[in-house]
Amino acid sequence: MKKYNVAVVGANGAVGEEILRVLEEIDFPLNRLIPLASARSIGKQVSFNDENFDIIELTHDVFEKEAVEIALFSAGGSVSAEFAPHAVRAGAVVIDNTSHFRMEPNVPLVVPEVNPEDIALWKNTGIIANPNCSTIQMVQTLKPLDNVYDLVRVDVSTYQATSGAGKTAMQELVNQMQAFFAFKLDEAEIKAFNQQIALNVIPQIDKFTENGYTKEEMKMVNETTKIMHKEIALSATCVRVPVLRGHSEALTLTFDSEVSANEAKAILEKAPNIVLVDDPEQELYPMPKDCVDKNETFVGRIREDVYANNMLHMFVVADNLRVGAATNAVRIAQKWIEMEELA
Numbered sequence: 001m002k003k004y005n006v007a008v009v010g011a012n013g014a015v016g017e018e019i020l021r022v023l024e025e026i027d028f029p030l031n032r033l034i035p036l037a038s039a040r041s042i043g044k045q046v047s048f049n050d051e052n053f054d055i056i057e058l059t060h061d062v063f064e065k066e067a068v069e070i071a072l073f074s075a076g077g078s079v080s081a082e083f084a085p086h087a088v089r090a091g092a093v094v095i096d097n098t099s100h101f102r103m104e105p106n107v108p109l110v111v112p113e114v115n116p117e118d119i120a121l122w123k124n125t126g127i128i129a130n131p132n133c134s135t136i137q138m139v140q141t142l143k144p145l146d147n148v149y150d151l152v153r154v155d156v157s158t159y160q161a162t163s164g165a166g167k168t169a170m171q172e173l174v175n176q177m178q179a180f181f182a183f184k185l186d187e188a189e190i191k192a193f194n195q196q197i198a199l200n201v202i203p204q205i206d207k208f209t210e211n212g213y214t215k216e217e218m219k220m221v222n223e224t225t226k227i228m229h230k231e232i233a234l235s236a237t238c239v240r241v242p243v244l245r246g247h248s249e250a251l252t253l254t255f256d257s258e259v260s261a262n263e264a265k266a267i268l269e270k271a272p273n274i275v276l277v278d279d280p281e282q283e284l285y286p287m288p289k290d291c292v293d294k295n296e297t298f299v300g301r302i303r304e305d306v307y308a309n310n311m312l313h314m315f316v317v318a319d320n321l322r323v324g325a326a327t328n329a330v331r332i333a334q335k336w337i338e339m340e341e342l343a
């Protein structure tokens with residue numbers, strides 16, 4: 001089997017480090033790892049399979065020089081905008097974790113459990129986009145239910161971890177908690193978020209748009225339609241919570257037909273990369289602390305609506321750095337390889 005030269009752009013970031021862990025854990029056909037970051041990281045190393053690798057500076061010609069075949073980008077939208085075209089020109093397929101290319105009509109936006117066939121459209125631009133972290137775990141849950149009951153509307157409230165905003169944001173929560181225990185919380189720096197995150201919840205992720213929703217909320221609306229190839233009415237309220245890792249979502253789903261909670265549980269139990277954790281008698285349900293470093297999405301609290309027989313409610317949790325970013329990107333790469341080898 002052919003092995004590939006894989007570049008990780010942003011290799012020492014929160015997502016980049018998880019990409020390395022996922023590549024280590026699975027049987028990925030890797031020939032050579034090329035860890036890239038900015039000039040700030042020169043002299044630093046990343047560890048991979050018990051070896052240390054020097055970080056290489058991201059430059060326009062590095063993809064050609066290093067004969068990169070697969071480039072996994074997670075270094076911010078502006079970095080992808082500038083450097084992804086150079087990777088494509090050098091002959092690599094780009095799998096991009098940032099929001100930069102997601103809504104471009106000729107760039108496929110892929111969650112392998114939902115729309116793997118769209119990967120074939122990579123040839124349009126050489127780029128495949130990875131959706132927003134909150135969207136990925138949600139559509140993995142929606143798709144198997146939509147197949148059976150025909151989903152018409154989603155109302156979602158998220159409880160998003162600080163790692164969703166990168167390493168410095170995780171550190172900011174830790175710093176503020178330490179300041180709290182030193183009775184100095186009012187002196188702690190507020191930078192990664194626009195409000196104090198320790199001992200607080202912030203009902204704003206990203207900037208507000210003209211319609212009163214935030215960009216994060218509108219990403220969930222627009223990306224869901226693109227991935228599921230279906231106009232689904234969706235309203236999101238995205239909230240940052242003082243959790244380090246693991247996004248949670250409370251979903252209210254409205255279907256075109258009558259639904260049963262027990263049947264929905266049976267459907268989700270068989271769905272790819274979904275784990276059902278739903279036993280109220282034992283007080284078992286998904287929680288962020290249990291999803292860290294896991295590659296699956298956990299679903300529980302599945303119940304019928306008290307008033308309407310075509311509605312379900314549930315709670316969905318996943319590791320945003322894994323399922324919401326690294327694992328999805330690596331799964332796209334695996335599918336891409338599978339398709340290329342069949343072509």
Ligand SMILES: NC(=O)c1ccc[n+]([C@@H]2O[C@H](COP(=O)([O-])OP(=O)(O)OC[C@H]3O[C@@H](n4cnc5c(N)ncnc54)[C@H](OP(=O)(O)O)[C@@H]3O)[C@@H](O)[C@H]2O)c1
Nearest residue numbers: 010012013014015037038041074075076098164166167325
């Ligand atoms: N965190 C999540 O849950 C999540 C989920 C999905 C998508 N994403 C997206 O993934 C991207 C990275 O997020 P993150 O959470 O991993 O952030 P992070 O922890 O802040 O890491 C950023 C990485 O990008 C590198 N970088 C920054 N500017 C660069 C430049 N000009 N040239 C080369 N490398 C540069 C950094 O290296 P230096 O230290 O050298 O600057 C670092 O390796 C963002 O676009 C984010 O929206 C994040």
